[in-house]
Amino acid sequence: MNVPHWIEVDGRRTRVRVAGDPDRPPILLLHGIGRSLEDWASQFRLLAASHRVIALDIPGFGFSARLREPSSLEVFAHGVARTLDALGENRPVHLVGNSLGGAVAMRLLVAAPERVASLTLVDSAGFGSEVTPLLRLLAVPGLGRLVAAHTTRAGAxxxxxxxxxxxxxxxxxxIEHALAIAEQPDPGSVTYEIARALATWRGVRSRWRSELLAAVAGHPRPTLLMWGDRDRVLPSHQLCAASHLIPHARTHLFAGIGHAPQMECPNEFAELVTEFVGSLTEAGTQRG
Structure with missing residues (x-):
């Protein structure tokens, strides 16, 4: 069904969008903090011709209900895995994660390596301490909770x-879509919880980054790293750090593009993903 809809996942309402031939290789799209599956809207038209394409509102974000546990990368990854189960998708998926979604993708690889065929990390969290002051503000005790719970039109x-x-x-x-999300019961508290877990007012915490990347190194997968050179959320020099931390990865820097290249240059983005995933599928077929 190539429109957003809700399914039950362990009794929890979860919003998903699925398109493409179910027999084609599966691509799973994961959005960033405070965002929703709409960030991938243009990619469905471009990727579904050759893949089964799945996106979801990560638990507690968008219009999906949260899990009961305090928000963390582990909790998000578990929710994503259980959503795949509910959709009947048990094959290894090609994970594409933007921003926080990239860190969730890496955590899913560590938790369930058999479920991951490849990683495409797009302006991904996890590779540096620098982050926009707007997100550092969310990590301030008390103040961050207030900001996360009261989204204004000017703030959106x-x-x-x-x-x-x-x-x-x-x-x-x-902007209207962002305000509609802010009216939901869970995104404010979930945003505050994950911001506090991953960052301080000084920037992104180093401990979880180093621990996650060390664990990811134990489960090498074909990886594509992409960044916009005008990213004001996670600066583009973090692509260099990422390429050193995942030395086997392919890299691509988009010229004149910000934090969400899947929206800002959708055709070029889809071509890169299609070529990357297609090369892996072809290689697997030749080995078989």
């Missing part, structure tokens, strides 16, 4: 404009 507009190199992409429709 500011965050949308931070994401893109081209401010025209921060459309009124996208």
């Amino acid at each position: 507009r500011m965050l949308e404009r931070t994401i893109y190199a081209d401010p025209a992409l921060a459309t009124e429709a996208r």
Whole structure:
């Protein structure tokens, strides 16, 4: 069903979108903090011709209900895995994660390596301490909770404009969507919890990053690292750090693009993902 809809996952309402031939190789798309599966809207048209494409609102974000446990990468990865189970997708998936979604993708690899065929990490969390002050503010005790729970139109507009190199992409429709998410019962508390778990007002914590990347190194998978050179959320020099930490990875730097290249240059993004995943599928067929 190529429209967003809800399914039950362990009794919890979860919003998903699925498109493409179910017999094609599966691609799973994971969004960033405070976002939703709409961040991948243009990719469904471009990727579904050759793949089964799955996106979901990560538990507690978008319009999906949260899990009972305090929010963490482990909790998010568990929710993602259980959503795949509910969809009947038991094959190894090609994970594509943007921002926080990249860290969730890596955590899913560590927790269930048999479920992951490859990683595509897009302006991904986990490779440096620097992050936009807007997100560092969320990690401040007390104040962060207040900010996360009270999204204003001005605040939603500011965050949308931070994401893109081209401010025209921060459309009124996208701002309205952000405000609709903010009205849901869970995103405020979940955003605050994960911001506090992963960062301080100084920046992204180093301990979880080093522990996660050490664990990922124990489960090497074909990896594509992509970044926008005008990213104002996680600066693009973190791509260099990422390429040193995952030395076998392919890399690509988008010129004139911000934090979400899947939205800002969708055609180029889809071509890179399709070529990357296709090369792995072809190699697997030749080995077979």
